[in-house]
Amino acid sequence: EDQVTQSPEALRLQEGExxxxxxxxxxxxxxxxxxxxxxxxxxxxxxxxxxxxGEEKEKERLKATLxxxxxxLHITAPKPEDSATYLCAVPVSTSGTxxxxxxxxxxxxxxx
Amino acid sequence: DGGITQSPxxxxxxxxxNVTLSCEQNLxxxxxxxxxxxxxxxxxxxYYSQIVNDFQKGDIAEGYSVSREKxxxxxxTVTSAQKNPTAFYLCASSRFWTEAFFxxxxxxxxx
Numbered sequence: 001e002d003q004v005t006q007s008p009e010a011l012r013l014q015e016g017e018x019x020x021x022x023x024x025x026x027x028x029x030x031x032x033x034x035x036x037x038x039x040x041x042x043x044x045x046x047x048x049x050x051x052x053x054g055e056e057k058e059k060e061r062l063k064a065t066l067x068x069x070x071x072x073l074h075i076t077a078p079k080p081e082d083s084a085t086y087l088c089a090v091p092v093s094t095s096g097t098x099x100x101x102x103x104x105x106x107x108x109x110x111x112x
Numbered sequence: 113d114g115g116i117t118q119s120p121x122x123x124x125x126x127x128x129x130n131v132t133l134s135c136e137q138n139l140x141x142x143x144x145x146x147x148x149x150x151x152x153x154x155x156x157x158x159y160y161s162q163i164v165n166d167f168q169k170g171d172i173a174e175g176y177s178v179s180r181e182k183x184x185x186x187x188x189t190v191t192s193a194q195k196n197p198t199a200f201y202l203c204a205s206s207r208f209w210t211e212a213f214f215x216x217x218x219x220x221x222x223x
Contacts, residue, residue, distance in 0.1 A: 041200075043118075087154075099160055
């Protein structure tokens with residue numbers, strides 16, 4: 001069964017304290033893995049797409065990496081404005097159509 | 113600017129009433145999606161559509177209906193059969209297999 005699992009559910013960091021969020025996936029034939037940031041009361045904002053194991057993408061304090069079983073979102077020297085819920089998703093095919101499976105997200109709180 | 117527009121931002125529904133949430137995109141995307149998000153929970157797929165005049169049920173379609181008469185538009189109707197409709201509703205669109213982009217959401221409350 002296609003599945004996406006994120007950990008931890010919640011994470012509290014001090015400003016400047018680097019850490020990583022995990023997204024484990026089980027899909028047949030990965031066609032991409034997507035990371036999003038969601039602020040309270042807003043729609044998810046697209047961050048990165050990763051297509052193959054070994055690929056890395058960076059944006060400011062965020063770096064996303066991909067292996068054959070999981071993806072990591074590394075946050076280097078976070079600031080309070082990085083506080084948000086981070087979601088990962090993969091596209092899956094079903095009966096000739098495709099849809100996205102989302103993880104339940106990691107709620108990140110960065111304390112000043 | 114290209115994007116996805118959801119309206120209204122806030123919606124109140126009386127018991128037994130049907131309400132329709134609007135979703136419009138000008139990204140020329142083929143596929144569109146509706147998700148429901150409850151507090152502290154992930155995104156659950158309600159309906160999705162890959163092409164005009166065709167759509168598929170997601171994981172929680174009961175009590176909802178959709179139409180796809182135009183490529184740019186994918187309205188969601190929350191019917192009176194949906195017993196617990198209070199939630200945050202998100203619309204998204206994408207090209208095949210690539211990243212999906214989201215609207216800003218509609219918060220529906222039953223009064």
